[in-house]
Each structure stands twice: as structure tokens, then as C-alpha cells.
Amino acid sequence: MTSVKKLINDPQNVVAESLEGFAAAHADVVAVHTDPPFVTRAGGTTAGKVGLVSGGGSGHEPLHAGFVGVGMLDAAVPGAVFTSPTPDQIAPALQAADGGKGVLAIVKNYTGDVLNFETAAELADAEGVTVRSVVVNDDVAVEDSLYTAGRRGVAGTVAVEKIAGAAAERGDDLDAVVAVAEKVIANVRSMGVALTACTVPHAGKPSFDLPEDEIEIGIGIHGEPGRRRIPLAGADEITEMLLTPVADDLGLTGGEKVLLFVNGMGGTPASELYVVYRRARALLAERGVEVIRSLVGNYVTSLEMQGASVTVLRLDDELTALWDAPVHTTALRW
């Protein structure tokens, strides 16, 4: 077995052992099921509430399990590292999240995630659970087109889960929660940069080879190379390369109120994220866009990758109130 420089034991067991630690550390917030593995709220399903489920490959922590708890998700389904979970994991999570009012599945737009959730929804449906899905596709690095796999779902997923979670928590029915989630999806865009690659435990070597003086612009969250490779530049310059396409795609021309979210890819110190935030905020101000909510930190990661993404969510009063609503998960709490 290739040995990789990580705090792990057998690469095959990373996800299971990590979940075991997560369960032990946060028994007040979450319950971790094994065989198949999925995570639910400690208190279980809230009867009469729309259930919220998300999931995807592991290696993006705290996404998604870190967002299970009051005001956000009811269940999360972790796959192998960077690999969508399987339908027989997802289906029981959908069932567990059902409080009798149906379940919303929040799916990031990857072929694997979409297909596995699709199958799982059929299985859960057969057990009498009403499942609706929304597909998050906030990454403007990828061209959206009817003829391609479309844009990826990246850091914007946090906003979808938080805001739809708040809508479910206040008692919205399934249609209404779907509508809120779709509204967030329609108004959130992201773009990311990698300074270093990451190493998938079982792969044993970096996901791409990047010279010391080059960076990847337009990366996703699976350690894949980006859209283009450019020479290392200053943070201000890089931030502009991320923020501009995001703001352009959202059509921000001035007068808007937004959430500005600077996300770390896992190995970036907080200090650098704030340097990026500072510049992104200044660029928005130059456009006449007002940042009224902020989030800065490592929330949607690619293992230990160094890099960051910039996410902007256009807010209205409803979305702002839902963003502000109480949340109690292991990774987001207020």
C-alpha cells in the first residue's frame, strides 16, 4: 500500500473511522449510523417537518455531516472519498429524514451524485416516502449548457442547505421548501482557485502536479485540475479573477444586497481567507453591491488542498431572514 502523509490508518477505513470520531465528539448534535453509513440529527426526525437530506463524496468536510442539526439538514450521506454515496446508503437516510411531510434531497450537480440520488429516491418512494430533489450548480468556472454535464455544485451548497433548512424548520411544506432552495440556487454563484493539489488517501499521490510558481483557476472540489493554469499572482489579483465572473454571472450591477462567502479548500489558513474576503468585498463595493452577510472559513473543502473559492448569494428580505434563523450544527451555529 502506498503510504501517504496523513493522519490516517488504513486508507480504506478513513471515512468510517472519521465518522466514528465525529459521532463520539458530537453525540449531542448528531447520530451516526453504520452499515450503511449515514448521519442524522441526534434527536432523530422531527415529526411534521419537511426532511432535508444531502450527501456526496467524503473529503469535503464539514460538508455535509457538519451541517446536520436543528435549522439545517436532517440527514447527510457520506460516500467514499470524492465518490458519491450509493443508493442503498441514501435511501435509508431519506427514510430516516421523513417526518411525514416529505423529504427534500439537496444534490450537487455531479453525474454520480445525480444518478445515485435518483435511484435512491425511487427506492425511498417505493417505501412511501415523497422525495423531491434540487440540484445545486453554482460553479461559474464551468459553462452551463443543455448539451453538457452542466455547472458543478460547490460552496454555494452551504447556503442552499442553511436557507432551505431554515424554511423547513419554520414549518414550510415541501413545495415551499423546494421553492426556497431553488431561489437560493438561482441566486448563488461561486468560483475557486487551487494553490496546491490534494492527495486522495487511496490514490497515494497528489491529484495533479502543479509547479511551485503556478496555480489552477476554476477548480472544483474533487482535486480535479481547473479550467486554466496561470502563474502565481497576488491575492488581490486572484480574488478579482474569482469575483468578477461570479458577479458578472449574477448580473450584479449595483444596488444589490449580498452574502459574501469566502471558502477555504481545507489547507488555507484563515488569515489568507480574510485577505481574499477584504479584496472581494472591495470589488463588490466598487460595483455598488452591499455585503450584508458574510461567511469566511473552511466549509466545503478538498481534503488538505490550499486554495479558496468566492461565493456570492444575492439576498432579499426572505433569504436574509432565513440565513439569520437559528442553526445548531457542528460546523455552523448561531
Add this chain to the structure above:
Amino acid sequence: MTSVKKLINDPQNVVAESLEGFAAAHADVVAVHTDPPFVTRAGGTTAGKVGLVSGGGSGHEPLHAGFVGVGMLDAAVPGAVFTSPTPDQIAPALQAADGGKGVLAIVKNYTGDVLNFETAAELADAEGVTVRSVVVNDDVAVEDSLYTAGRRGVAGTVAVEKIAGAAAERGDDLDAVVAVAEKVIANVRSMGVALTACTVPHAGKPSFDLPEDEIEIGIGIHGEPGRRRIPLAGADEITEMLLTPVADDLGLTGGEKVLLFVNGMGGTPASELYVVYRRARALLAERGVEVIRSLVGNYVTSLEMQGASVTVLRLDDELTALWDAPVHTTALRW
């Protein structure tokens, strides 16, 4: 200028630009002063409350500025990267934190921090501010001795700041807050490991050179090499090397209740920290020690270093209640 692969602009401006972003992102919680730079609560000093101030070199974020807010610090003083702040920065922070009941300075045991805080306390005293200091020295990697610089202050500092902060918030007087802080210091121990070095922006190269198959055991938080270099090992084995000296030094023999804190050095994914947590908790259980509180995350970091530290705090009812007391800072909130 050596260019380093970081999301920064001029290395000379990292701390200032990062603070600028921090201030803009969290205006509801903190206020950032410039010239000299220090951070206070957004609301300013609470009259009639003992003030709490900490500080040290930058590069350990969220320590300390991330812990400014209700229930924890009143002010934090960030120095240059890995460099203790100067007395003329610390003194105004001590003054700003004084609500008329005196100020407790929480100092990590480094020659630079101790000397600069000492001088600052004299300056503040001359302005009529009563300043008491406690020195955190939880790192069991370093031998404690009357004849040396003694043990370093590392991740245990978070526990001191949280718990002393809660004591101050509930209205304890200066003597009582000092006593609580000393009690935490007497009962908290840590030890850390580095898988990779970190790169100080102005230095432009890694703080030490470590082959792909070796790790440093007994590191501090300034990118310095550890006590010894050993071949890469599994997470379970490494965790045992960290936990055992910590538990031994605390004299844990069974029946104790503790807080278990697994801290990331900045570049370690959360998943790996939970793998370490899982094993540390199992080892404590084997000793008959009960983990009743937990903290897992990147709280006291060395820039983008990969690695972790294990901290154990022996709890009694008072410390547990103070740990549980509400806190509202940018990095800890409940």
C-alpha cells in the same frame, strides 16, 4: 522578494490586510483598531467586568482575535507572523479592556510574549490600569524546569481563554478570574505532531525540511522543529504518542472527567482530526477517564502546517459549567 505560494499580497502587509478583512466580515462581533493594531469587542468594554486580554504572534488564527467576544476575550493583540506583539500595541489593548475592575492578561509562555506583556503591563499600570497576568504552559513536549524557559503555551490557551472569559462574564472579580485561569492552567496539557512544515510569508521557505516519510513529534506552534523526528506512522500510533505523555503528566489514573480537544495545525482536514479524536478518546477510556466535553478543529494553528495536537483538560463541576457558559466570538459560539 521571494514569492511564496500563498493567498497574500506583499508579505509585509499580511497581518494588516487580514485584520482589515476580519473587521469587515465580523463588525457585529469585533472592532479592529489600527496603529497600533489590536482587536476589541464590537460593543467595547463592559463596565464593571474584569477585562481579558491575550495576544501573541500572528499565524495562529483563530487564536487570539477569533476568541474576542462575549464570554471570552475583551481584546486581542496580534503581532507580526510568529512574533510577539510590542508593548506599545499591548498597552492600549489592556487599557481598552479595562472596565474599571482590572484586566487579566493571558500570556503564552514564550520569552518574547512574556517580556513584551511584562513591559506593557508596566505601561498600563502607569495609566492606572490594574493588570494581572497568567502564563499558559501546557505543552508537555518541553520539559518544565526552573532553569529553562519552561514549557510552551499551545492549544490549551483556548480553554484558559474560554473558561476565564466565562468567569469574568459572570462577574467574578480579578482575583477570582485569575484563580480560575490558574486552575485551568494547572489542569491542561497538550502535545503536537507535524506532518509538514509551514512557510512564514517573509521567510519564503518552509520552517524546516522534512522528508516525505518522516514526521516531527513534540512541535510547538511556531513552525519550529519538534523534539524528535520519527518515521511516518499510522494515526492510531501517532495519537498514542501524543495522548500518553499528556495523560501521564496530568496523572490521570481513572475516574477523572475531562475535556478532550483535538486541534488542527491549520492544514489538516477535519476528517483526520476526527480519526485522531476517536483514538485519543479510546485511549482515555482504557485509562478509565471519561470524556464529557469535546472540541475538534483548527483553533490554534501554525499557518498551513499539517499536523495536530491533543489537549486534555481535567474538569470539575465549576470548570465544566464555565466551559458550557454562552460564548459569542467569531471562532467559538454557543
Add this chain to the structure above:
Amino acid sequence: MTLDVAWAVDWVRRSADAVAEHREELIELDRQIGDGDHGENLNRGFTAVVAKLDALEEPPGEIGDVLKLVATTLMSTVGGAAGPLYGTAFLRAAKATAVPELDTKGVVALLEAALEGIVVRGKARTGEKTMVDAWTPASEAAAAASDAGASAAEALEAAAQAAADGAQATIPLVATKGRASYLGERSAGHLDPGARSTELILQAAAQAAA
């Protein structure tokens, strides 16, 4: 010469061996234009398939039973894009082979059903740099061979060869489906991992029949 249940079992075991042997190669291909898990995922899946085969008390009666076991096991252990795609392929193939023996027409039916399953699920056409680019020529080559009077084994041999050619032909393509599509133009110049694993699996089928 027809193919029986023993052939199907042998195919599956040979597929598992091939995937295990080429695990790192598939990881490396996927690392270059994807996320580096294809070899790991398929290896996990086929290892589980073999374990299930080994645990069977009595051998299945029909070829379709074997393929259904493969389908459900891959579906529940592989994850990613390849899990549902291969899962559906084998599920459709199983439905098309609810018989104890396959002649050359049966082989064609199996391959056509598998391809249809992949297309229904993944909605990719040829030329999008996916496993469809290996399955399509494979299915067509088997049909052509069968029409020309080839045996079941010969039809499989033709399919395997066509899959290999199809896989090679993905190299210059720019991906428009799957994870490689995120790379845009940068995806050109690389072999699609799913096309390569298709080649391996169809090669195993031919070898089991030889």
C-alpha cells in the same frame, strides 16, 4: 457453441481480476481528467461481487441471475458515476439474458441492453468522451460479427476489440459529459477511464468465452 452460466461466472471473476490488476492505471487515468477514484471504486465493487459469488450456496440457474447479482452489488458498492452506470448496464443485460445459455444473438442482445442502460441513465451520446464510446462500437461490432455468422465467442472477441479501439479513440476528444467535461479543452489528449474499464470488462468476457 453457446455460453452458459459458468461462462458468466468466469466473466465476472476475470473482470474482477482485470480491474484489480489495472486499479492503479484506472486511478491514474481518472486522476488526469477526473478525481482519481475510478480504479478504486470499481475494484471495491468487483471485490464485493466476487465475495457474493463465493458466498452463493448453489450456482445460479440463468446467466441473468449472475448479471443481476453483479448489477445490484455494483450499484450498492461502487458509488460515483460508474456505480449507477455499470449497475444499470448489468441490470438491463440481466433482463436480456434470463436464459441458461446464450448464442451469438444472445450476446448481441446482452451488449445492446447494457449500452441502452448506460445511455438511458447517463444521457451521453458517442463522442462525449465516456464509456459510451467503448460500449457503442462494441455492441455494433458484435452485431456485425453475428450477422456475418460469427459464434458467440467470436462476437465477444469482436466486441472486445472494438471497445479497445473505441477507448483509444476517446483520447483526442474534448469531454462534454462526466467529470472530465469540467476541464473543457484540457480534457483532450487523455484516455477516458470509463472507456478503458469497459475495454477491460469486455476483454474479460471474450477471454472467458475463448
Add this chain to the structure above:
Amino acid sequence: MTLDVAWAVDWVRRSADAVAEHREELIELDRQIGDGDHGENLNRGFTAVVAKLDALEEPPGEIGDVLKLVATTLMSTVGGAAGPLYGTAFLRAAKATAVPELDTKGVVALLEAALEGIVVRGKARTGEKTMVDAWTPASEAAAAASDAGASAAEALEAAAQAAADGAQATIPLVATKGRASYLGERSAGHLDPGARSTELILQAAAQAAA
């Protein structure tokens, strides 16, 4: 020959130049057994000192005035261990030199006061692998030279030479004070950065007097 205020100003400027020139060397020494900031910190401090000197409307009247400006500026810009240590050294030295000119005895008094300041603050004795291991022999050598009838410039030359030897002598030592003490035995085999910067600063003093 006595040393005047111009000497003091020249000393300080030469120190700043030396620190700037050896910035990377000091960073590298500190990187090996500390946290790699010594060169950066001192360079930041002495740059500020020179800026303050440049901004003075009229030259200071006494040597002590110059050294006090150095002391307060280093204290407020260097940080780390070296900030308070050098700051106190220059502050004590300033108190000992509240005169317009220094003779050889004055040089000895300056060095003894500086050393005393460092020891009072840092509580290190010789042999602990710190700047004390450069300042102590420097102060002693100046005293011995002075007793033997050397001039102020000669006393400084002796001090600089002794500081250089003292710095070299830190190499085999195991640190018991400062950040290098955390390395235990691993600190042996490396030159102490603070001892090296002391050597540079005293060399600058001697050169300014030569």
C-alpha cells in the same frame, strides 16, 4: 580619542545596514533552531530607527539620547524576544551614557549596562545559547582592554572580536533559554541567531569608531 554623538549615530546606521545585509542569514539561523523571524524582526526595528534618526530636526546632544531613541524604537517595533532584550540593553546603555563624549571607560560602562539590561530582562546566564553568550565576553574583553590602556576604539574592537568568538562558541551548546530550548539536544550544532546579531551590532560599533 573619545567617541562623540556622531559616532553613536554612525554606529546605529551601520547596525541597520549590517542587519539589513544579514537579514536572510539571521532568518535562516533562526529557522534552524527557532521560528525564523529574527532577521525580519531586527530589520523592521532598525529600519524604523533610521527613519526616526532621519526625521530628527536637530542632532541629539548626548550619546544617551541616540541610544534611547534606539531603545524605544526597537521596543515598539521589533516584538518577539529580541525586541524587549535589545530594547532594554539600549535603554540601560543610554542611562550609562548621558554624556556628549565617551572615553574607553565610558565604552566599558555602556557595554556592561547593556549586558546587565539583557540579563535582568531575560534571566539567562552564559552557556544557555543566547545573545548573553556574545555580550558577556564582549563586555569582559572591553574591560580588559581598557584596563590594559586601550583607547575607546580599541576597546570596541576587542569587544566585537570577543562577541564574534562568543557567537561561534554557541554552536555546540544545548539551549536552555529562548525558543531554541524547545529543541533540547537538537539545538546543538547551530549558531544562536541573537548571538550572531549581537556580533553584527558590536562590529558596527567598532567600525564606526575606527
